[in-house]
Amino acid sequence: MLGVRCVECEAELPAGVGRGRPRRYCSRRCQARAYRRRREHGPATTLRRVPALPAPTGGDPRDRLVALAVELADAGGVDAVSMRVLARRAAMPDHAVYRHVRNRVALLAAMAEQVIAARPPGAAPLPRDPRQRLERLAGDEWAMYRRHPWLLSVLATDRPPTGPAVLAMVDRVVAAFTTAGYDPAAGFRAYLALSGFAQGMALLIPRDPADHAWWSATRNRLERTGRTRERPWLAAASQTRPDTDLDTWFRFGLRGLLDGLLAGARSTH
Template structure:
């Protein structure tokens, strides 16, 4: 992710804070020393020292004689602003979501968010370490809008359970198209309520009889179908906003070009499909999502069966 003018020490703070919140670094675990941070992030000693001091001030780490700096055993809750001070963390996150919803993820920056909150950009860093942490918090918040059912529902029917998770994820992306761009399978954001979907599907598929490594591949496959379809949502919304033309009108406008391209006869099957009429295929993303989900579940049923 791009961090723009974000201070280098804030990037270090953000990564360590996320690792602590996700449980990758547990209470009592040693955190990287100043020199280790210097080597890992290619920063000066003053920058690495400032990062550790910031985490100490937040109560997330503490010095341990003979060991070094460790994750605090009783970390303090991050202090948010008083009613007369800058916006508290929940307002920062909700404003970030609103901006991403209305203006798109590309328009969201720490400077733009600070302006929307009516505060100096540097004051914003008192609440979030940078854009990376902001996006994790935003993702966690939007996935929390539609929580998963109880574990009892998951245990009854693996197919219904997995379909429930997929449709809830689709609903998140429908309401917040930018979230599909934030999600990644190579470097997934450590957002607890998004991670809950992975746990939900893994457990359902393991109970159905799949070995955990296979269940994990299946979970990634399903989530990738949802996200892969959803990445078109923000692009389509932006295109419609820029041109004033929806996808149906766009397809209609392409008919003459399509006819010229296919005139040579090299695409006979596509011509045959076009001859069936515009209503023969439903290109709506909801329909495409449901079609793909059903076929994937059919394939998993054969694998499990």
């Protein structure tokens, strides 16, 4: 029989002792996260921002569950994904889901694996030139965050998943840096700088329609209060929109970063 689990992260809870209300969360962090989601999006059971999705059919049951979880996260963010919600959407009892995915942490790791392992149909082979290869690999990572903004919260942590697809993604970038002249340790540091840039820019990806309204209101307020008059950069920035200009900003930063990283590789010879 399954024990009582945290309603937020699905971790198993210790058996209750004494009197009082039954414990529902494994930690204050989970409790605060659940409260924040209810405050911003309503109770998790309503999933107001997640459209009805059909139960998966055909293929490996675990792969189907992970694919459905990816759809849930794409529609409502990572907080829309829980083992209980996944079971309901898959038309399965809770215990059946746990037979295929150990817990929510394992589910998120499997979701990242599935997204990273997926190759766009007709994708061209990687270029041989290290600079062009790095531009392509960084662009691929950026495109993943654009398609799946929730992926950032899974990968950009001090305990990222380390499945085969994640490690292969790192392998490709480190190999490009070693081809350019870095030793493996320095190549990994260069990878951290490059991936960190992509992840930092991904924080600017709009995740909610309200983000556009906030940007417009903030731009109007800055212009109205005169804060753009003596700041040419702010006046120019106020004419941009993150949803339409973010790719341009990313490419601009990527060019400068690769200029510096590849110059550093040449200086080691």
